[in-house]
Amino acid sequence: MKIIKNPLQIQKISIELMKKNKSIGLVPTMGALHLGHISLIKKSVSQNDITVVSIYVNPIQFGPNEDYKRYPRPIKDDIEICKKNGVDYLFLPTNETLYDNDFSTYVTVDKLSNMMCGVTRPIHFRGVATIVSKLFNMILPDRAYFGLKDYQQYTVIKQMVKDLNFKIKVIGCPIVREKNGLAMSSRNTYLSQEAKENASNIHKILVNAKKSFNSGKNIFSVIKEAGILLSKIENSEVDYIEARDSNTLQPVQTTSKKVVIAVAVKVQNIRLIDNILC
């Protein structure tokens, strides 16, 4: 595995690989790799000649009161995980090489960025779409892998790829969970053992909500009841619970064929997201 820090160097390598007809899979991450990330890496390794993992805690997707500074950065462990799982290139850029002082170009996916997580994180998806565009232009992947835990992010990236004519297949991979049901997240390291147990109720509540919906219960009643249960989790505060069309993220309608129920809940003041496809 080669570790590359320079954007021009990874771009040069990518162009050479492309000219040699090698397919490239990209797994963009912020590091603190867990089994969720590993499932993306494995998928990419199985589908492409070359797998590139990027690890970069992207400052422009964090709000001023968010956890940019304290976000976990266990880089030695991450490097080992990448090596063990067949990654060909690990891209580790720095702020200095990605954002010049006069940086001022942003990619926004208007319709999808102001709802759900975008309400409390207004610049988040702009930051995500911008860094992912940059990574796409540097690494020129054939396929890019995203976890479905951040379902809105996955939808934003799919829309961006379509709208901006990127020649890239966006592949969403299933949520990987702890034994107790808690969705894997780098931010779970912030939680105490007790908080993790409390947080594991999020998934249980969503599973029951899906059951109710699929057995014919009105989606708005389902959401309301699940919201009440979420708010009863110890030490929790519900940011949102929403049912959306899973293709468009527009509010559910009677014509919605596929529904995603998505939530953001603070447990022990740590903001966690999760969702379930019904």
Add this chain to the structure above:
Amino acid sequence: MKIIKNPLQIQKISIELMKKNKSIGLVPTMGALHLGHISLIKKSVSQNDITVVSIYVNPIQFGPNEDYKRYPRPIKDDIEICKKNGVDYLFLPTNETLYDNDFSTYVTVDKLSNMMCGVTRPIHFRGVATIVSKLFNMILPDRAYFGLKDYQQYTVIKQMVKDLNFKIKVIGCPIVREKNGLAMSSRNTYLSQEAKENASNIHKILVNAKKSFNSGKNIFSVIKEAGILLSKIENSEVDYIEARDSNTLQPVQTTSKKVVIAVAVKVQNIRLIDNILC
């Protein structure tokens, strides 16, 4: 010369060319090709294995009261011009293939888009940066050619390419003028012969302004005087005259090494732009 209308087809061709190590030059235009465009095409043909010209009147860069509908579209003449000047591929996309109903991704170059032409055309550079991103992703050029008549556009695209890590060289080509000095523009066809003569004074005024500045006169006095002269052109209305650092487009300072004086003037109610590098 091959005419391609389908975005996926031009992208497939571009990828194949790239894999064959052919360099690609892109000349993005809105058609109504004149000697200015031809100079870009010739430059591209001389510097690349393959030259792609795109002709597309991009709706999202026009404001609601602008000339999107009446913009000239002499497509037969344009095709002949491209054929005669060694273009390999002419890309002629349609609104339907470029903008799906759910289109919602925009590229903005914040610092450079709200000044100068951006004041009266607030969505213009967002539309330009977005379509150019799309064309870059479809055509994967090594070099892209822009006329320096729209100096702000050239600066916006250069910034975007740098910020989003496009592997593309942006090449600005000198303004081509009528004999009387009027900068070539597809919009000149809107002007009567008399208005063209009146409008030719714009360049003369800028040439004199440059002379004054280079002979040591204070830039703000130079601009003020030139503005008065511009406003005296028959049937004219000055939108703006500004002196800016030609690299950053920030307001001139005593440290500015290179200065561009840029203007937008309505003559016979047709908005014309021009500039001069001092």
